[in-house]
Amino acid sequence: MPGRSSVGHSTNLVGLPTDLLASCAYNDYPVPLRISGVREMNRSLFEMLSQAPDLADAGIAFASYMMAMFGLDPEQQEPVHDGRPATRRYRSSFLRLIKGWGYDSNSPEGAVMKGWVESRFGIFPTFHKQVIARISDEGWATYVEQKMSSRFHNNSIYSQLDLVYEFCQWALATMVAPGEDHVTLYRGVNDFDEHQIVARSDKRHAVVRMNNLASFTSDRGVADCFGDIILTAHVPTTKIAFFNTLLAGHPLKGEGEYLVIGGDYRVTASYL
Template sequence: MNDAAQRAHRGIGHSTNLVGRPSAWLASCAFNDSAVPLHIWGVTEMNPSLFTMLDQAEHLAEAGEAFTTYMMAMFGLDPEQRATTSGGQRRFRSSFLRLIQGWGFDSNGPEGAVLKGWVESRFGLGPSYHKEIIERVASRAWTTYVQEKMSSRFHNNAIWVQLDLLFEFCQWAIRRFAFPDETHLTLHRGVNSFDEHWIVEQTTRREAVVRLNNLVSFSSDRDTAGCFGDMILTARIPVSKIVFFNGLLSSHALKGEGEYLVIGGDYHVSVDYV
């Protein structure tokens, strides 16, 4: 298979994004080896009061409370602020918290599609898997993904803008409190097969270049990762590709302990068996 065919296989991307870096480079091992900070255009500039509050925080928990307060005020996420219909029923407002929680239960559910769609929009990396392998536009798998990522249920409250703010807060928190001296973290992912993870290159018997979905879960704890599959993929993850981690917001954790949401692409991984 030639290089063009490889790039097209299991992953549909495009050249436009909102981080000012070539999408093909973001998806490559070359980026992971020499990663640079990533910022979504205009987010910090349009929300100066948020980052002024964050700069006053003395620890991560305090910063998380400031971020949550800001998001509640900006997007009416507090139940007391939700609008009501003429019949007196409370109107559903989409929330980044619901998406994160939904992902924790099923990354291939509607919430997962919205999160993958946000990565596609902001970073130019399309998903390679949603319920089934996505190999081309106009396939059944692609149509299902598009229908779910654009569902009006999740797009009535500037949901992608909420996710932009979440990503920028996560990156701020990593630099300020969580991992201020780190460029990469060693994380683990448990899998049962490579159906969702295409092997781009088998470098040794226990090492490979694997194409991960455009958004994937990892764990900082190897034993926890082993609960999710017979094989454990271990990779050095650039901190600039971390979207969310368990502990970023103390009252709204992911289901798995030590779980991280990571932007995908091609990664050098080692493969071990549980």
């Protein structure tokens, strides 16, 4: 569209133009997304998953596969029964990134996850500690520095996140929301500093450009705790990268949290 800043790279790893993927048109009429080569290179994982009777067993199979593939030690998982954190060796894992994101989406871990979205889906981040309007911004430089930190890239971390996404998509399609194209989710905000308003039809309805990875919740009551403005969006299941019940041991379970691939979304704003 003339006059709009670029939403991302001209290429990505999911086989759709990035401008289309980040648009309301895609959100209205989503088609399946696959990160190139991930399922083909990990057939044994999806064969194991196909034999799982429920999501809990599928999660155990996925965790075992990740431990075998990437040397992830059991103690890196969030403790489920023992409240004391276990000693962890320094090895980059998707669990560490999710934990860091849960504390602060503008953390270095958050930058790595936004970098993964940029790499795989082609969509630029719009906010990391501050608004990112162009690649010459200070915010962009901070984001790039943090996303490239060597301490997070010593264990094929993007490949780990690829598998998390594909497992998430498998779980949604087969066990959690079979036959469903969208999920209604909520996001609480105090202002629109992090959310560029692309178009507004009235006070309550707008098209908002979300960060390339954003947290939503399935519980509207939880969204109330995060801001005076509640944004309601119908999110395509294909844009959900992680959700709170996907795995048994992780730090996002208490808030019904969903991690959503960004772009332009039609939202309804409710004001408390």
